[in-house]
Amino acid sequence: MPDKMPKSDRDKARLFASVYQYAEKVGVLECPYYDEHTIDRTLDDPKQLSAMIHLECPTQTELLSDFITRV
Template sequence: MNNIIANCLCQWKNPKHCSLTPTCKGWGCRFLGTPIEELPTTDKEKAKLFSKVYREARNKGVLECPHYRSLFIDEVLENINESNVTLQNMN
C-alpha cells in the first residue's frame, strides 16, 4: 500500500475524514483530484469519466484503502446529472 494512503488510513476516525472539505465529498477520497472538464451527458461520457477517476484511484493506491468504494464515483456522476437536469429545467 502507498505510504500516503497507509498514513491516511491510520488517521481515519470517521467517513468525513475522506472528504476534501467538511462540505465537499469529492470523489470519495481526498487524494483523488480528477477534474470534471465537461459535464457528462451520455452514458459513454459518464463511463469515460468513471474510467479516468478509477485509473487515478488505482495509480495512487486508493483502491487498497478498506474505506474506499468505487461506488463513490458512481454517486458523484449520478448527482452531477441530477443537478444538471434540475438546472436545465429551471431555465
C-alpha cells in the same frame, strides 16, 4: 477533475474509467475505508459534478510546497 458535464452514458463511462484508473494509480482503491460505490454516486449527482468542475484544484507543486525546504 472533469472540465465539463458528461452529456451521454458514453461520456460518463469515459469519466468513470479515467477516475477509476487514477484512483487505482494513487492507491485509493487499496484503502480499507474506500467505498466502491463512491465514484458511481458522484457521477450520478449533477450537483457534485458541477461543484468539481468549478473547483480550482491545486497543482502537485502547490500541494507539496509545505514540504519543500527553500534555501
